[in-house]
Amino acid sequence: MTDTALFSPSSINFISIAIVLTIAASMLQGFLRGGSGSARHFVAMLVEAGIALLSLLAAWKCVGWISPAIQTWLKGLDLQVPSVEISALKQMYYTVMTSLRDFPLLRFGVLFLIGYVVIKQVLNLVVDYLLGRWLAERYAMTKRRNSFLSSVSGGLIGSFAGFARALMLIAMLFIYVSLFPHSLVTPYIESSTMYQKGAKEVISPFTGDFIAEKAPVFTRAVEQEFSNILQRKYEVLDAKIPGNIADAAKEITVNAKTDEEKAKLLYSWVGTRVKYDWNKVKLYEEQRIWKEQTPEDTFNTKEGVCIDYARLYAQMARAIGLDVKVVTGLGYDGQGGYGPHAWNEVYLEETNRWVPLDATWVASGANWFNPPNFDQTHVRDV
Known part of the structure; x- marks a missing residue:
């Protein structure tokens, strides 16, 4: 007496395609910039990749510090779900706020995403202010000749930026799946091979045994948190007992x-x-x-x-x-x-x-x- 599957993913998964295209587009952008003959473009691309990687590292460090403070603040709020009928907007509010309060992985993902966007914007403003004039002068004075080597270098640099963007896309999908685990879209997202294993397979060669040692523990934690988040959804949705x-x-x-x-x-x-x-x-x-x-x-x-x-x-x-x-x-x-x-x-x-x-x-x-x-x-x- 099981229910019929509410979603049967096709052999072509557009989530995986979107992740691949995110990386490929950045690589192509880097390839074209590297071969454009413009030193200004090449330097700007190099700086952009550096900012993306630095933003990832800074966001990771900052979230470890701010997450406990956010949890303490949320615990101080009155987030008791009322036992009366509430609107869909309020249901979402209580689900999101109590989930951020009680589930550390979800809280980390949300704060990491916000931190990355904010830090990257700040770094972009600083770099534009400090290097803007120099790049403008450099662009007026110097022209690079098209070369295969510069194109390949540009593509390599673009791949780093693309990887960072793909991680952000996966983080946003993780947050959606966490908050709406019973939606019709969620099984489709989770069926994406790139979403499930892509990051691990890309990072693994650079991290040695770290992923192999930590992944099982992390996977069990994610499984438990998914279950708890889904439970929280029904607690809020059915809080009012007729x-x-x-x-x-x-x-x-x-x-x-x-x-x-x-x-x-x-x-x-x-x-x-x-x-x-x-x-x-x-x-x-x-x-x-x-x-x-x-x-x-x-x-x-x-x-x-x-x-x-x-x-x-x-x-x-x-x-x-x-x-x-x-x-x-x-x-x-x-x-x-x-x-x-x-x-x-x-x-x-x-x-x-x-x-x-x-x-x-x-x-x-x-x-x-x-x-x-x-x-x-x-x-x-x-």
Whole structure:
């Protein structure tokens, strides 16, 4: 009962093409400038590449210093998500601000991107002021002859600038994927080989064993942060719990004594009352129309797909004081493969642990509340 894939990337990925073209365009620009016969152009190109690399290094150092201060400042703000209906703009505000506060990799990426742009602009202004007159005089007095060597040198210098620009493009894509992990564009971005591995493959020859040693640790950190950011999105989106959902959750669990009993009762109720909406899946498969619905829509219609089951369960659990997560990833399809899926994790205070559950699969007749081999049929999103 996994959901049909919402996006099937084609063999041609335009994200990879954009990254390659970013580097290629800078190399071509350097090649043409190097062979243009102008000493002024050549020196300007050399300075531009130097500024780009210096800006990257300076931004990296500055972010390490300013990131803790930004986190402290954000912690001092009142960022408690209100339990009332809020506009889409406010939802985005709370998602962005609390994510920057709580997730260090995302905060680093945003600050690094901003720092690079600011530092580069400042350095450009300084260099223009200091070298502008000299370059103008040099341009009037000296002309370089076209040469193959100058063209190749220009292309090499341009490649450094292009690499810096490609890194900035990847950083912007990372920020988008982090903030909007469930959008239709995100799977396409993540399917780009250049986005996933390009930087590592380019940097690796120059960094020796550093990447090989640090990459696995960094990858695990990114995976965890992606999961947490996605959870934050649903926490904000579904912060307001409608009265009818809250009343139903309290009635269902009125006789339960422990968190586990409450969680199991809600798991059983959602799994047996909500019917899987195959028409919703068919509508998207055939017409590419995604019928977005709120947990209240699911509660009222008693129909939905796995993400709708998970969001409704999360709201009902929160209504009675349980700590719960919406988890996305891949679920076993019963035919030897895996497809996009969503489920929940709930915290049981009496045992001090998080346990998984899948209300969508209740209809299968098996127990999907913390079974022994849950992770063999459910793979969390990266």
